[in-house]
Amino acid sequence: MALNAKTISQDEFFFGHKACAGCGGSLAVRAALKVLGPYAVAALPAGCMSAVGFNFPQLSFANNAMITPFAATAAVLSGIEAGLRVQGKKPDDCTVVGFAGDGGTADIGLQALSGAIDRNDDVLYICYDNEAYMNTGIQKSSLTPFGASTTTTPAGANVHGCLTQKKSLFEIVAAHGIPYAATASVGYLSDFVRKVERARDIRGTRYIHVIAPCPTGWGCPVDSMVDVARDIVDCGLWYLAEYEGPSVSGLPRGRFTLSRNPKTFTSVADYLHSQGRFKALSDEEIAQIEAARDETWTYLREHWA
Amino acid sequence: MIEVLWHGRGGQGAFTAARLLGAAASLAEGTYALAFPSFGPERRGAPMRAFTKIDAAPIGDRSAVEQADYVVYLDETLLVPGWEKELKPGGVVLVNSTRDASSFRDGRIMPIDADGISSAVLGRPIPNTVFLGALCVLDNALTRENVEEAIRGYMPAKLHAKNVAIVAAAVEAATAALQASQASGSGTAAGDAAAADAAPGTAAAVGAASAEVAAPSAGAASGLAPDVARRLVQPGPRPDVRIPALCDEALDPAVFARTTCFRAGHLVAKNAGWRNLRPVIDRDACTMCLQCEFHCPDGAIYRASDGAGQAVAIDLDFCKGCGVCAKVCRFGAIDMVSEQAAASALASLAALDEKEACVR
Helix, strand or coil: CCCCCCCCCCCCCECCCCCCCCCHHHHHHHHHHHHHCCCCEEEEECCHHHHHHEECCEECECCEEEEECHHHHHHHHHHHHHHHHHCCCCCCCCCEEEEEEHHHHHHCCHHHHHHHHHHCCCCEEEEEECCCECCCCCECCCCCCCCCCCCCCCCCCCCCCCCCCCCCHHHHHHCCCCCEEEEEEHHHHHHHHHHHHHHHCCCCCEEEEEECCCHHHHCCCHHHHHHHHHHHHHCCCCCCEEEECHHHHCCCCCEEEECCCCCCCCCHHHHHHCCHHHCCCCHHHHHHHHHHHHHHHHHHHHHCC | CEEEEEEEECCCCHHHHHHHHHHHHHCCCCCEEEEEEECCCCCCCCEEEEEEEEECCCCCCCCCCCCEEEEEECCHHHCCCCHHHHEEEEEEEEEECCCCHHHHCCCCEEEECHHHHHHHHHCCCCCCCHHHHHHHHHCCCCCHHHHHHHHHHHCCHHHHHHHHHHHHHHHHHHHHHHHHHHHHCCCHHHHHHHCCCCCCCHHHHHHCCCCCCCCCCCCCCCCCCHHHHHCCCCCCCCCCCCCCEECCCCCCHHHHHHCCCCCCCEECCCCHHHCCEEEEECCCCCCCCCHHHHHCCCCCEEEEEECCEEEEEECCCCCCCCCHHHHHCCCCCEEEEEHHHHHHHHHHHHHHHHHHHHHC
16 A cells, blocks of 8 residues: 555654754655664764764664764665675565765765665665755755855855756766666655655665755745745756666666656746745846756656656 | 853854853953853754853863853743752843743843844844843943944944844843832842842842742733633643653663664653744644644654544654644644743643632
8 A cells, every 4th residue: 555644654763853843854764764664774974864863872763773974875785785684684674774965975975876876785775955065054065056055155246156056866876777766855745755665665776865955054934844845846946756777667778757747837936035045046047047947847858758 | 250151042142142242241451251152963943052251360161151140041941940050149040031020939030021122123033132231231240332342343244233222222121120120129139130249138039939930820821712722732642653762761871782673762852842832733623634744854743542532642742843734734723832822821721620620
């Protein structure tokens, strides 16, 4: 049976943590662990979720969980999986899962992730993307979108925020021919939960990239975290998609599918204006962001729909 | 040495105030100051402390202040029983509160409506610099001119005028509060501290019955509608699920090492103190769609059952009051209610129930 709000486990495996009120990342970890169950083994690099989950003597994970070096999430996942398997201690319902932020995935941990996919190790890697290094105080990562003000790309009179574009990590991962990859958003939590469930039941390396707003870093009200995560999808600046690699789809180059293909988009300007980090953007820049969105969707609809 | 202990929440500006206070004090000839914060890995909204030390000689002791001349609470919910242990004899507690001084029943506590004063100038409550104005009134070591100069020296230029205005309003409010307490004769400690006296009245105050800090009196009006107040009562405990449990015994490393695999969760602290608002569920409007439980970042919503059937309940030990549940509820069944209003409404409910029991 498909998991939803009513059928998902009532057990809490990530609980009592010290994340900010209204934290999107903690919602992603909590929901994923409910799908994976008590035998999942989690590994987290330096980042918000490890900082708020492990405060000795407090431990907010009911699963086995450990902290990895910043660059080594995927390598540690490979090691845990191999270790459990060699010792004969890996039951079928044990998922080895990593939770890393956008910086720990797209910048610092990218080579380890690429290596794990290359070896096709049987691990699930979940990137909770809050679009900057939030744990250390909001510095730009390579997944920070154009126009976002961070402490290292501050909005000033001439430059209004981040000058680079958000890297398409989902496509980079898919280009490895990984068995399964998906994008999601905590604003469409049922879709995320469904993808975690699907990934749980596939063998080989799996990757899920979930948008997880950070009210502190994004400059939005704490209670609107889920709404903002929904808006980013509805306005077309983030897409929900899946990639099934050759081993799953049977196609030599794999298959991309859009999980959601909205006929019309909500306003990009409204989405950007709902957050403090975009407040310096000019109308021209907003039009530029909108044009880039349209170009992306023309491609997506042509090739993935 | 004058020591000031600041209690605030991450994001409220307690450290900024501590630093500005030190900067202001050090502008006086031959005065030295030190300011530093103390917080763990917790996040925005979590309780934190900051310290200011002021002395006539360079300060070598960089440890946290255990007992202070002034203890400032930027958030009233942080003022909990045991507060007096942090106060030196003759010390004064300043608390951000709209309550009347007499409702605290302890002359050492001086409430200031810092949220109101700062909102009037800034349009939103940022209470920290209000207390700089209040401290000018209470302590001769600090002058308003020096506080204003510190603001100009350490805050961004666009904030200067507004914060100077806040300090002016705070000086006025604190002067009025002080005069009122001296007139009534109840606020002995605050009055004495201001006069830099030997504080003859404090011994009595120290021995007095503990002040009423955590729960406002039962008679206080909560401002909540009676039907909303009724909903504050939780339908039942969490069902037996696997969840990291709150452990109150001291940590035994041997036990800790053996409790791996889904009993590993080990919690020693509640997150309840982070909250200024609490969700209150209207069972009549609730359809049990469970979207609130599904979307709670803290897993603080659970299904409970009581005589009236199944219901959604809030784990108030771990709810941080973010309000995501109220926003995702499509049926408008969740209201966010201020903690203070909830506490006083619950107290009046308890009093009412007691009265009914007596009648019966």
